[in-house]
Every structure is written in C-alpha cells, then in structure tokens.
Amino acid sequence: MFALSYYHVRLALLAIFLFAYPTAPSWADSLSRMQISFLRATRSSINELQDQRQEVPTADREFQDFRAQIHVHTHLSHDSNATIEEILEAAKKCDTQVLLFSDHPAPEYDCFVDGYQGLQDGILMVPGAEQGGFLLFPKCSYRDAAYEGSQGLADLVLKDDGLVFLSHLEERLDWEIRGITGSEIYNTHADVMSERRFMASLRNPLLLMSLLPALQQYPQELFGAILDYPADYLQRWDQLCQTTPHTGVAANDSHHNQAIRAVVDAEGKLVIEDALGKQVATLDPEKIALIKTLTAKRQAGDVVLELDLDPYDRSFRHVSTHLLMRQLNQTEVWDALQSGRAYVGFEWxxxxxxxxxxxxxxxxxxxxxxxxxxxxxxxxxxxxxxxxxxxxxxxxxxxxxxxxxxxxxxxxxxxxxxxxxxxxxxxxxxxxxxxxxxxxxxxxxxx
Ligand SMILES: [Zn+2]
CATH class of the missing domain: 2.60.40.10 (Immunoglobulins)
Structure with a gap:
C-alpha cells in the first residue's frame, strides 16, 4: 500500500510552489502578450470598451476627480535626462493635473529647494525625493538635518507636515514604519523587473529588434503588456491597513531611460547606446551575420535602430493616482493623500x-x-x-x-x-x- 510520507508531502508542496510561483508563468505571459496578434486583440478590446463608456455625473459631488502622477523623476535624478518641458508636455497630453516628483538625492541639489514646484500651465508640481525606501514630499528643506534609520527619516519629514509613502515594497523588509501617510500599491518599475525574460531581451539587440514592429504599431499596449495584478504589494498593504490607515498610491517611477539606439561608428561597427547616451555594446558585423546585413551600405553616424520604450506620456497613461479634491491646490493634494481620498487607475x-x-x-x-x-x-x-x-x-x-x-x-x-x-x-x-x-x-x- 502506498502511504503518504512526510517526504511525499514536502515533494508535493514543492511542486505546488513551483507551479504557483508567480514569476515562472509571468515570463511567458509578458513576452507572449507582446506578440502582434495579442496586442491587436488588446487594442480591439480597449476600443470596444471606449464605445461603452458613459460619463458618470459628478456635478453634485463635493469632490472632483484630478489625475495625478506620483513618483516621477526629472533630470535632477542621476538616471533621467528629462527636462521639465518634456515632462509637462507629456502631462498635458495625458490630462494630468498633479505631478509629484521623486528625485534621487545628490550632494549638488536640495530636492525641496531646487525641485520643481507650483502651478505651471494648469499643472500643479510638488517637489519630492525617493530616499531610504520612501517617497518623501517635504514642506521644507530637511537636507542638513540629522536622523537615524528609516523611522528617523520618516519622522523628520512628517514633523513639518510632509508626506511619506513606502516605496519599492519588493526591496524592503522594514515596512512597518509608524505615522506615515501611505504606501505604493503598484510600482511600474517593479512590474517590469518581474518580467525576467523581457528584461533579458532588453540586453539582447537581436531580440529587441524583433519588438520593433510591435512597438511601432502598439506602443501603449506593448508597455501595458507588463501589467500584472500587484498581488504582493496589495497583500502587504492590506496587512498595514489592519493596524492603521495607509493611503495607497500608484508609482509611475517614470524616468524615460529605457531606450536603445544603434549607431554605426567610424570602423563600421554597430554601437548600442542606452537612453542616457551610455554605450552598452559594440557589435562587430564581421562576427554577427545579422549585424552585417543591418550595417551594409551604412555610413558612420547612421542610426540603424531606435527603440524608445518609456517616454513620459506612455508611462503616465499606464497608471495614475486619482485624487478627490475640491480644487487644484497643494492644500487639497495634502488633504486627499492624508485622508485616503484617492484611487489607482490603469488608464491605458x-x-x-x-x-x-x-x-x-x-x-x-x-x-x-x-x-x-x-x-x-x-x-x-x-x-x-x-x-x-x-x-x-x-x-x-x-x-x-x-x-x-x-x-x-x-x-x-x-x-x-x-x-x-x-x-x-x-x-x-x-x-x-x-x-x-x-x-x-x-x-x-x-x-
Ligand atoms: Zn524611482
């Protein structure tokens, strides 16, 4: 008679874990969702939904709906080259009314003093930092203040009525921080990083080239192919809300730094550059046949391939945080975020x-x-x-x-x-x- 031993139970649990482990099936998912036929079907579903849309009457509401992008990097961050003009242009295209910036701190600037703020072209800008695993939106400079540990940094910003959100939950272990405003409940960067096969393809020019037709025809749907239900983020958030309210926000984590250009150099080799102009590879046409076809009859300086995956408008259309406010000003932004009058929407x-x-x-x-x-x-x-x-x-x-x-x-x-x-x-x-x-x-x- 076959008896189920402890060993068999452990084996069965391991098998269940391997099958249920989310990264394995989702690799296949994201790249298969990037196939032209799937993107076409996605676009047609989106168009059908658009035809069914009925505006919800909102005139009798105390609060109106404002679209905000939270966790946006500018050229102040080491990993973005974006000018404020580029970002505002993208915000206008997407009907964004509030931009909350989260630049990486650096010795040469103060995220509050030098950060973009105020109303410009109908868009309210709020300066902030991504620091110590938080999104910090201070109301005054805290650069020279001393603090100890994560709780110390959060307290420093909170004591002057700043806002503090947990960021990149997938990277942190100490997410029980007292007194904070809330937490990211979705992060675009984290969602992309979970797509391992897609991430590997970003380092492979030949695989990247195969994405080009899809990117040209269905740029937003291709970006959206990375979207997975953020089960892990939501589970932690649900746990945090058990003890004390935490406002959930979406992190766009916009940088505009996922782009690739392939340029022919003086020796006829193909130089691959990233969005920040850094050379990531040099491919010799004498060694790779496909590169030879690509560079044939090309001159030095010719751009053979350009793939731009994450311009700001695409990242803003992917996801937003909607704030319910009486009017567009910073006091109302603070009130909506501190009282949890907000929701996250996948706009695309x-x-x-x-x-x-x-x-x-x-x-x-x-x-x-x-x-x-x-x-x-x-x-x-x-x-x-x-x-x-x-x-x-x-x-x-x-x-x-x-x-x-x-x-x-x-x-x-x-x-x-x-x-x-x-x-x-x-x-x-x-x-x-x-x-x-x-x-x-x-x-x-x-x-
Ligand atoms: Zn970031």
Missing part, C-alpha cells in the same frame, strides 16, 4: 475618471479613507455603493479577502461586520481579466 485600459466608492447609512455618507463606526443590529444596515464609467467586474475586499463580486456599472453590498473594505474593478481585455481600478479602503471599525 480605459479612463476611470468618475469612479466613486462610498459607504452610507441613513443620511450619512463616507468616502474612501473614512473611518466608519460599525453598530450591529442597527437598521438600515451600513451599505457600500460604487459607480464606474464602464461595466466591469467589481470585487469587494475585506481584510484582504474577496467577500462580494458583481458585474455592471454600479455595485452595492452590505457591510455585515467591521473590517477594512476596499474595491477593485476588473475589465475583460483580449480574453484575460485585467485589474483596472484599485480603490482606497473604507475602515469600518467595531466598538
């Missing part, structure tokens, strides 16, 4: 503007981020309701678990117990369900 799938999620009881209403008292045996019961500009699959999540699902433009459900409730909206895209909207929670507290 569909414009989520107008999305709303609230709790109601009798004539009382609470927006996202609110703390709501839960009283058992009270009638009428506490109700959640939501509306979106497109029919979608709504998932109501309580303390990290899906507790209700429904399809449509509207969603309604009861809160039958205390918990941290948030809503997700998903869209069918080319035969897959894709996360579209991630709301901030409503915190229903028991007595």
């Amino acid at each position: 799938l569909a414009d989520p503007t107008g999305f709303w999620f609230e709790a109601q009881q009798e004539d009382q209403r609470w927006q996202m981020g609110s703390q709501v008292p839960f009283q058992s045996n009270t009638m009428p019961e506490l109700q959640f309701s939501a509306v979106a500009p497109l029919p979608c699959l709504f998932k109501l999540i309580r303390d990290g678990q899906v507790v209700a699902e429904d399809r449509g433009r509207r969603f309604e459900s009861e809160a039958d117990q205390p918990g941290v409730y948030r809503l997700e909206a998903w869209l069918p895209i080319a035969g897959e369900l894709k996360p579209w909207i991630l709301s901030n929670p409503i915190y229903v507290r028991g007595r």
